[in-house]
Amino acid sequence: MFKHLKLHGKLFLLVLSIGLVSLMSGAFYAYLVEQDLAQSTLIERRQFLINEVERRLTKKQEIGLTNAVGLTTNTDLHTALLQYDRDLAALALEHIGELYRNNTNFKGIKIHLHTAQMRSFVRSWDLNAFGEDLGKFRASVRQVNQNKKALVGFELGRDGAMIRALVPLTEGNQLLGTLEFMQGVGSISRDFEQDSRFYLMLLTQEATQIATKAANNQKVAGLPVANNKWFSDSTLAAARSLEAHALLQQEYVLTDAYFAIRLPVKDIEGQIIGWHIVGEPRRFIDAQLQEVQRLSTSFLGLIALMLIATMGFIFLGIHKLVICPLGYISTGLNGFFEYLYQQRNEASRVTFRGKSPEGADELAQMARLINTNITQVERQFVQDKQVLVEVEEVVRRVDAGFYAYRVHQQTSNPQLDALRQILNNMLDSSQLHFEEILATILSFAESNFTSRLAVHGTSGKLGSLIAAVNTLGVSISELMAIIQNTGVILRQGTTTLADSAEHLRQSSHKQSDMIQITHEAVQEVTAHIQQSDHKVGSMQDQAEVMSQLAKKIGEIADQTNLLALNASIEAARAGEHGRGFAVVATEVQQLAVHTQEALAEINRNLGGLMKLVADIRTASSSQLEHMEKLTQVADELAQINMENSAIGEQVYQMTGEIDQRVASLVNVAEQTRALKRPTDQVCDVDLVFEINKVKLEYICFKDELLTQLTQKDRLQQASQDQCPIRAWLHRDSQDPRRQRCEAWQNLVQTYQKQADLCATLIQARQAGERYEQVQELIKNVEKGTDSLFDAIDRVKTQECRQRNLELEARCQQARQTSAH
Known part of the structure; x- marks a missing residue:
């Protein structure tokens, strides 16, 4: 209902409403006073x-x-x-x-x-x-x-x-x-x-x-x-x-x-x-x-009378001082808007009864101000039209790929002039980035992979492109480092192999001479052993003869002892006449006993001698058997040594050819200019390619995430659930080598900071914050990507250093074992 009322009707209702509210307020105040x-x-x-x-x-x-x-x-x-x-x-x-x-x-x-x-x-x-x-x-x-x-x-x-x-x-x-x-x-x-x-x-x-x-x-x-x-x-x-x-x-x-x-x-x-x-x-x-109560009622009646009189005077004054001037201002503004909508060629001005507005009241001042602004807007409208024409021309040329053009026409409209400056700044920044990218790609074509692009606060597709180019340079530098390291290792290997082949040849000749000397010595020892065996056999025969002779002497001693016993018996029977014979018989008997004792000792010595001679002959026989086997082994070694000498000669010739090819490969790698640090982080080739893949996947993920955050219809889909670095960290977090790696722990902390930053950005955009409010967060995400990639590369560096230390420890242990 109020929409269809004119201003004087609305003001009347407003004054009436104010009066009623004042009356009610007065009544309420009177009630409070009462x-x-x-x-x-x-x-x-x-x-x-x-x-x-x-x-x-x-x-x-x-x-x-x-x-x-x-x-x-x-x-x-x-x-x-x-x-x-x-x-x-x-x-x-x-x-x-x-x-x-x-x-x-x-x-x-x-x-x-x-x-x-x-x-x-x-x-x-x-x-x-x-x-x-x-x-x-x-x-x-x-x-x-x-x-x-x-x-x-x-x-x-x-x-x-x-x-x-x-x-x-x-x-x-x-x-x-x-x-x-x-x-x-x-x-x-x-x-x-x-x-x-x-x-x-x-x-x-x-x-x-x-x-x-x-x-x-x-x-x-x-x-x-x-x-x-x-x-x-x-x-x-x-x-x-x-x-x-x-x-x-x-x-x-x-x-x-x-x-x-x-x-x-x-x-x-x-x-x-x-x-x-x-x-x-x-x-x-x-x-x-x-x-x-009586005082309160009187006070309320007085307030009502004063409000009625005041509302009448206010309404009359508003009609004369406000309604009529506003009608003149409305007429002038309608003419001006028709000019803005290009319905007329000239802008009209506000007049009071056909004259320029005069007076010091606010409405007259406002009318004069409107006329002044109409003049300024009319002049600015012409300038803005010229700027828009030039902007349209520049945009068409940029769309064709020419970034050197700029908008030079200026305007007093601050918004349009800010737009012009933003467009020129965007063109300057885009031209600078494209020139840097082009220069970097050209340096790649000239085998110079040391160039790196600075972020300069860029984000979105351009930021992803810069990150991808930088990652490409690191990847190629790592590839060159792998080739160079592999060439150095191969050259070291071929040199070692050549030295080993030469050493094998010389050792084979020395071994042949030593085997020949050994063979002759074995034959000479065998001859000596055979002569000793013949002598020991003669000694064994003589000992047998001596044993038989000692047996016969023993039998004679037994008979002599028996005869002496019989003589002693007969002397005892003869009495006094046989006493001298008894003495002789006793001496003979004692001689027989001593003879038996000496024969017993001789038999014992002959037994030990015969056993010793038998042991010597047994040992001589065993030595002869061993010497025959040793002679056979020496013959076999001589044959094998001849084969090794032939193989060593072939290896020595092949290492020369391999060394020439490796030298050519290393020469190519040395002519390429690459980043220095990748040479410390390429010992694990599989890890290098795995990390490069994760980096590229993260660049694509970040680009998709920022794209979602800039599009209202995809804003609620933004999430970090599919982050490739997050999946890689989760997969390798249980590896004991990773848990002991300081660079890995630093990488986990760096990723958590980057993830928190992305979460804050997602939350801010989903909460309704505009792009301008989160632009600094987006720049920090791009900067954080460089820090994150640097932390990943340091994991490779520390991994290589750890492997080199372990290899050196194993080599040291092997040298100590060889020394013992």
Whole structure:
């Protein structure tokens, strides 16, 4: 509906709406003022009742303290405490109570006398109850006994809460005990009733744990009154008519009949033991509240009249000062827009009643400003058209492949001029990159692979192209390094092989000579062994003859021994005549025995000699067999050595041919200019080609990822799940050699930084950030690619160094083994 209204209708509705909102705001403010005044009235009335309660309670306490001080002058009480005479004390208290009942309004006073040991001495209302240790639960008794100063205030007892005035009884500096003057608040309730108000005191549930007798008193809002006798039925009825539960949670409550407040009852220690409830009829404050309402209504009516008058003047002023000038401005702008849309050849200007706008008001200033801007826009429009024509021409030439053209026409339009500068900068950057790429490719064609392209903040397809060209240069340099290293190794191998072949030839000739000498020596040794065997055989025959001869000598010695024995027997028979013959027979017998012993020794020596001769002949036979085998082996070695000599000659001739071909290959590699570092990282050819493949796959992956991030329809597809380096790292991470490689750990950290950077870029683009906001992130991704590739190359370098160290260790071990 509002879309079809003209401006003056909308302004009228706006002014009317503002008036209504202002009126409602005024009404709301009047209501707030009324509520605030009413609240202030209630607070003032509450404070009045609080002051009344506190005034009467203070008066009550002062009277109690005055009476207690006066009673301490009673000599009978002093005497009773000194002599511990309870009867005397009871008689004195009875006399005092009768005086109060007959002459004052204090009908329910109670006097309690305590000893210096804080034990109950005499209670005026219960003479049989005494001896109780009051110091255990009566804080007031402890304070007066300790400070020896009077004290007054509320305190709980078994009967309930009362005003207790305690005064020390002393005799000189000696404390005889304390006198306690107890009062209720019934008189205060009665005084409030005389003023058409009500007052009562409630005890808390916690207080009834001490005031056990009061727990059964009448209750208001679930809390017992301090004493059933202190408060009249009308007071209790008025209190029960209140929203007592709400009153216990708030500071005051206002019902249809009463206005009531509550304030806490605190004991001597400051603990809340109950609540004072004070109330008065509502008519006491209704007059004040009605006056507040009348003032609020008058204030609201005045606001309404002022708003109506103000809205009328505002609407008339708006029509004359705003609506009409805006119509003139609209007419002038329509003519200008027709010029912009090329519906007319000349731009119109804003005029007020056919004249140029005059005056110092804002609309006149705006009209003059519009006319000035129309003139500037008209002039700028011509410039912009010339710039666009030149841009179109330059774009056509660039599309044909000519990057040397630039847009030179300038304009005062900052956006279009910024576009011109961006286009020229783009052409400068593209021309520079293409020239660098062309120069690098031409250097590759001239066998110079040391050139590397700088990123210069490029990204996207051009960044991928630069990375691919750099990777190509590294790959070719690695290939040249592989060829050169292989050629060096082959030349070293052929040289070693040639030396070995020559050494084999010389060794074969030496071995032939040594084998011939050995063969002749073996034949000579064999002849000596055969001669020794013949001599040993002769010795064995002679030993056999000697053995037979010794046997015959033994038989003769046995016969001689027998004959000598017979001669000795015959000499014994002859007696004295045969004594000389007996001596001869004995000597012959001894000679025979010695002969037998010598023959036994000869037989033993001949046996050892014959065994030794037999062993020598056996050893000689074995040596002859070995010498025959050695002669056979020498003949076979001579044959093999002749074959080795022939093979060595052939190997020596072949190594010469191989060395010539390797020299030609190394010469080609040395003429090529390649990067120096790849020579340290090409020991594992399979690893070199595997890493080059991973690099190229990552360049394609990065290019596809950046393409997705620049296209809205593919933005949500961007992900790093298919990253080839990530898959390669995951596949080789369990290799023990990789885990010990410091360069590998550095590569993992570098890749993680690159992956985090890509993740941040993906998240930013998917969150809706524009290309300009993430352009720096894209440049960092391109720079990170160079760092990532460098970290990958360092893995190859460290891998080669580790392998060289292991190879050197094995060679050292082999040399040590050979030395041993």
